[in-house]
Amino acid sequence: MSLPLLGLFGEIGSLLSEAKKKQRDPVAYLGYERTVLEEFGDVLWYLAAVATRSEISIADLALQMGPSTTRNIGRTSDSIRFADLQEPDAQISWISQPTAEFERTLIRLSAEVGLLMVDFDAGRFVNNEPALAGRLLSILRELRQAAGDAGITLEAAANGNLAKIKDRWPDEKIYPAPFDDGFPEPERFERKMVFEISEVLEGDLLVSRLTKDGIAIGDVLTDNRQGDDDYRFHDVFHMAYAAVMGWSPTLRRLLKRKRKSDPMIDETQDGARAVLIEEGIATWIFNHAQRLEYFENLRALDYSMLKTVREFVQGYEAENCPLWCWEEAILQGYAAFRQLKRNRSGRLIVDLDNRTLQYEPIK
Structure with a gap:
């Protein structure tokens, strides 16, 4: 259970960091609302992960929270929702700056998570599910209060986290349809294309040459930097x-x-x-890839990197592509x-129907 506990502790720290950054740069720091909502969702996810691994139901904990004893009479864990955790008369509206109340609640929330970590390390939850459930319930209560102080709901945070997942x-x-569907044939990508890339010497420079059906496409490419890094491919x-x-x-x-x-x-x-953005x-990705052996042996990419890539294309059709598709x-x-x-050369088969790029050596 240590991994979700570390995740929970880390996400609480991220929430504190967002409040700190907005206080430090109230005008220059943009994206506060979006990031705070996402961080609340991540905290909920890790809290649920800790509970699930301990065979504790978050819904059962929620039934003990209220918001009022009368509202949840007769409710079961199968029917309760995060929306039911708000007070019936609560007026939720986004607060663009971290308030003193929000900061105090975050400190209490941090303290509760800290106590959870201390008790776990001391072995106080071994064969003691009620003790763990009590700690999780205290965290959930402070989390609800912190969300209210920030002007958001746990329901919105949970829905955002589900969308993120x-x-x-x-x-x-389900792959998005090609963006040129419905356009005249000369304006659409061929659904299967075969290119060849070869490295040749031009004067004193090694360059990359791109051809399709034996016809040169574009200009020959160099690395355009001091030092050889093969970006010409x-x-x-x-x-x-x-x-x-x-x-x-x-x-x-x-x-x-x-x-x-x-x-x-x-x-x-x-x-x-659009060309410059691409x-x-x-x-930008290449600079990251160089530090990671060009992603060799990696089956997944860093989430923050993928988010940043999509921020590059905001306002362009590619922003509608899900992160898994970018990955x-x-x-x-x-x-x-x-x-x-x-190999310094190769044949590249672009298959839009099967959504694949395949490499073949040139024999």
Whole structure:
């Protein structure tokens, strides 16, 4: 049970940190509301995980909380919801700054979680479920109060956490339709495309050359930096975005598949700014990947990195792609990149129907 306990303790610290950052930079710190709501949801998740691993029902604890003894008469753990934990006459409205009341409640909440950790370390919960249930109930009470002081509800926090889980770990993965569905054929990505990338020497420079059906696509690429890092093979990342998400303004421009039949889409989604954003994403992720052996042997990516990537594309169609979809695209792109890095050339098969990018050596 130590892992969810550490998670619970950490998320309480994150809540305190959000209040501190907003106090320190009341104007400059943006995203406070969204982040606080998410942190409350994460605290609830870890609290539920601790309870579940101890075979304690969060719903049974909730029945002991009120909000009034009369409201929950006859209720069962199967029917109670987080919405039932608010006082019947509570007026909940978002508070844009951490108040003194909120800070005091957070300190009490932190103290309760601290006592939980101390008692766990001392072995006081061994064969003593009532003691653990009592600690969890005290935490849940302070958590409800803290949410009210912040102007949010535990119901909103729980719903947000469920949406977050579905965004990253859905029960069923349903890929979004390609963004060019319904456009004329010349403006759509071919649903299966085969590219070749090869490394050649031009003068004193090693460059990467991209071809499709034997025809050169775009300019030859160098690493564009001091020191060799093989970024000249980075077109493979654009192929992965296209394969998995049906999105790549860069590849669309290279293939002359811009959606010109819709001037607004052509300007906003396929224009120069969208291309720059995609290139920025590829470069930013690459800087992280270098520190992690280009994601070799990784089956999952850091959640905060994926969130930041999606923040890059706010206002663009790719923001509608779930985080698991971004994760698949990035991992497939780097699997192909590692092969290119080893072999210095390769054939890339982009399959939009099967949402895959496959690497083959050039024989």
